[in-house]
Amino acid sequence: MIRFAFAQVLAHRLRLALTVVAVMLGVAFVTGSLVLNDTAQKLFDDQFATASAGADVTVRTATAFDSGMGVEVERDPLPAGTLDTVRGVDAVIDAVAVAKGAARLEQGTTDLGSVQLSTWVDEPVGAYPLRGGAAPTSDGEIVIDKNTADALGVRIGDAVTVVGDTRVEARVVGLVGFGDGDGPPVGAVALSTLTTAQSVLGLGDGLSEILVTSELTAGELQPLLTDVLAADVQVATAQDLAAAGAEQAAANLEMLQVVLIAMSVAALIIGAFLIANTFAIVISQRTRELAVIRATGATGKQVLVSVLVEALLVGALASTVGVLLGIVSTYGLRTLAGVFGVSIPSGELVIETRTVIIALTVGVLVTLVSAVGPARRAAAVSPLAAMRSSAAETRGLGRGRLVTGTVLLVAGSAVSALPGLAAGPILLLGAGLVLALVGVVLVAPSALRPLVSLVGAASARTVPGQLAREAALRAPRRTSATVMALAFGLALMSFVSIVGGSVKAATGEQYREVIAADVVIESAGQEMLGGVHAAVYDEVREVPAVGVATRLKYGHWKDGTTTSALTGLDPELITEVAQIRMVDGDIAALSTGGVVVAERVATERELAVGDELPMTFARLGDTILPIVGIIADGPAQALQTDFFVSLDTYGDLFTEDMDASIFVLAADGTSPAELTTALETALEDHPTVQVRDQAAVIAGRTQTVDQIFGLVTVLLAFAMVIAVLGIANTLALSIVERTREIGVLRSVGMSRRSVALMVQAEAVIVSVVAVVTGLLLGVAASVAAIGALSTIAPLGMKVPVAQLGVLAAVVAIAGLLAGIAPAARAAKLPVLEAIAHA
Incomplete structure (x- = not known):
């Protein structure tokens, strides 16, 4: 049976080619992210080790x-x-x-x-x-x-x-x-x-x-x-310093790593739909062939093993090519690292053995798992039934699958809602979304039938459209797998757009509601822990157009095992440039020392005014500060941290003397525009410092969000290539399956153009259903995510309708383009050969 599996892969190599591409792209993402991380860490280690090698301690x-x-x-x-x-x-x-x-x-x-x-x-x-x-x-x-x-x-x-x-x-x-x-x-x-x-x-x-x-x-x-x-x-020791320096330099790679791993998972999930679809169709086409094998003595287990060996060969080949492609793509990923402000030293790529093993294992396992369903269906068919079988897929779905899928979908939806209701961890949201996704995949063949029928009804006014609708309904598993591959990609892109838009909108709204300053002076580099020299504040106060000016400083401290930030401010002046809303206590109490905490933190930790907060600072070590007030979450987020101390207390805790922001109100009779001009003139000698109005400040606050979500969207676009290949692959293989049917239609008078329209109409149905499904899934996941994020910071849902419309249009057009080549191929089938096709 193993030799038979090798022969089948060679015989169907063109049909399996797109499956190889899908696995290859997913594995390339995995390999590239691992190689980039290993390369960066090794180069940083070498660089810091070389730099620290001269001194022993x-x-x-x-x-x-x-x-x-x-x-x-x-x-x-x-x-x-x-x-x-x-x-x-x-x-x-x-x-x-x-x-x-x-x-x-x-x-x-x-x-x-x-x-x-x-x-x-x-x-x-x-x-x-x-x-x-x-x-x-x-x-x-x-x-x-x-x-x-x-x-x-x-x-x-x-x-x-x-x-x-x-x-x-x-x-x-x-x-x-x-x-x-x-x-x-x-x-x-x-x-x-x-x-x-x-x-x-x-x-x-x-x-x-x-x-x-x-x-x-x-x-x-x-x-x-x-x-x-x-x-x-x-x-x-020099070794300790080198390790610490390398770790600090590589820390900024963490976000990029998370993005790349997430994209790897997305690409492999989308690829899994294509793999399952391809094997299902190929096995369906080989029903009679498998029946002959069964009739000559092969057992169902041997057939199962044969199909899985085919999947193993395809997965191994695709994963090998994917590893090589991922290694090459690492050079491009170095450029992506620059988007996050991480400069990776030049040097040779570091390709660890474990990277190759992990990437190959992931690719092969995804292929094998995706092929298990089709392999089991092939092994379950009796020789006699298979000899009588047509190539059509059965419409019915097992009750167990429907019940399991429904339970997982309901459970996943409930778990996804828990973080928003009970302030649970974000990990709970992730687990719920995964359960819900598995449930959706299981029930999709049944759940999508009404939508396929409805969308197909619009094209059923013509004979080609009616035939396309019937073809889509005749193979629910195949149609749902093709739809879900495209829908999953669109759902992720929609999720990114909605969550990113909501974060940006909430950030801007909170800032406008809280900050009353006419202009804000900040570093052009957006360094949170500094960037504006302390002398700038003194120069600003000397400008006649300035009415009130107050500075903010940021510092970091150890909060248990994590690092948190705090804000140093002037409690007497902050209320003149910002709308500070206190839940308990008074911001002015900071003048006597202590710390003000955000309402969210106080609620989570059951803190109240008068309690003591243990904090660890680099210089002073373990310190306890009394809580003198609780600030509402909105003002806290506008000022960017959950903990606040006075500038005097800040000076006792930190040696750093750099300002993060200077809030400025115009003097009486001076317009904001005049104030801006006066400050820009006064600070001409400080090109790294920028004078910004509210719009510019908000744009700076959301710049990181734009970078991260923009990068995710670009990478998802690559993953969507796999989904589009899935449509082309499914249609191409289904044409082989329906060769005789097409021959009969041509023999009774259907033109080549009508045949092409029939195939293209099926692509339209799949694309439209995928767009609708993807948008629904994306919006549903966004609601859950925003509910979870709202436990961290106030966040309302903002749906970028125009952006979602563009995404939907692009995905739909891509799906339509994927049907062009299969439609042309179907139209060119010779009539007599098609009729004679067995």
């Missing part, structure tokens, strides 16, 4: 955590005398003092943006190899990384100003790289002498860290230094 002030939300925390200076203590350890060969911290570069009156300022350290201890020019050897000399220099147009010899706690005039004397690259994966770096860095950062004689080399291994040196240093000093 690094001594620095201990913090509760090293980074959060993709940003490394700033540390307090080391205790006085730490350098002497380290150098006094016999095993230490050298200890290099380093001062580092956040600063900004200016060229003339132009603000070039923020950099990480650090002390130059010669190789091999230093992490930054020269790419051109010379190292800084005297005060007033700096080098910057080559990537930043190229982006800013800065050249060796240019004069710049380094701005921190103080301003220092400097000259660029060289360009550096990082590891094997031309700059760090995230951010920009500037290097100077120790005294210059200390002066800019306001450290005096203080040090940020000490790079230590020793004749001992890092593992042996670390405990020696730990024993002689203060408890608040951390001794980190």
